Amino acid sequence: MSHVPLSENRVVAHGLRAMTVADLPLIHPIELASYDHPWSIGNFADSLGAGYSMWVLEAGGDVMGYYAMMAAAGEAHLLNLTIAPDWRRHGLGRDLLAHCLARACEQQAGSVFLEVRTSNTAAISLYHSSGFVDLAVRRAYYPAGEGREDALIMKKDLAC
Structure with missing residues (x-):
């Protein structure tokens, strides 16, 4: 469990858990608020059904x-990483x-790939500061x- 600073005097504890089908109605409004072309509930359900690592x-x-x-x-391959708009800029x-990177190591991945919109400078900055490099x-x-918009393909080699 980690703590998120909300202000200088307030902190909230948060945790991670595996996503379930019951979470789809909870995450979909975040997806809709975050993207002009969001994943559908079906996209999430298909990914869960395929056994993807979803948290x-x-x-x-x-x-x-x-x-x-x-x-x-x-x-x-990191397919989707989204923070609710009200919770952004808190780490x-x-x-x-x-x-995600730790889970990739647990699954014996030697590297992680992702695509990100070239206009998403906040995400690109996060990925660069986390050791991802631009590929194409x-x-x-x-x-x-x-x-249509271009995607920046990024990669991080893992040292698991």
Whole structure:
């Protein structure tokens, strides 16, 4: 369990647990509030059904964030890492990412890959500061308001 500073004088304890189907109605509003082109409940359900590593970050029963990662053949792919808008800028994304990387090691991944919108500078900064490097740009990868947006492909080699 970690503590999140909410202000100089307030701290809230939070924890991580494996995501279940019962969490889907709780995480989907966060997804909808976070992305113009969000995952559907079906996307989350399919990922759970496929056995992906999916975790929820919560405090006092309230979901504050989540991630989805798949691992196979010595590699992991971070598919989705999202913090609820009201909980951003408190280090929770870093906590989730650290947990994801540890889970990737447990699943014998030697590296973790991800794609991120080139406009998502906060996420790119988090990933760079966590040791990810830029590999390439995937042109017109994401749907966007008018047209498509590029994705930055990033990689982190793990020392498990």
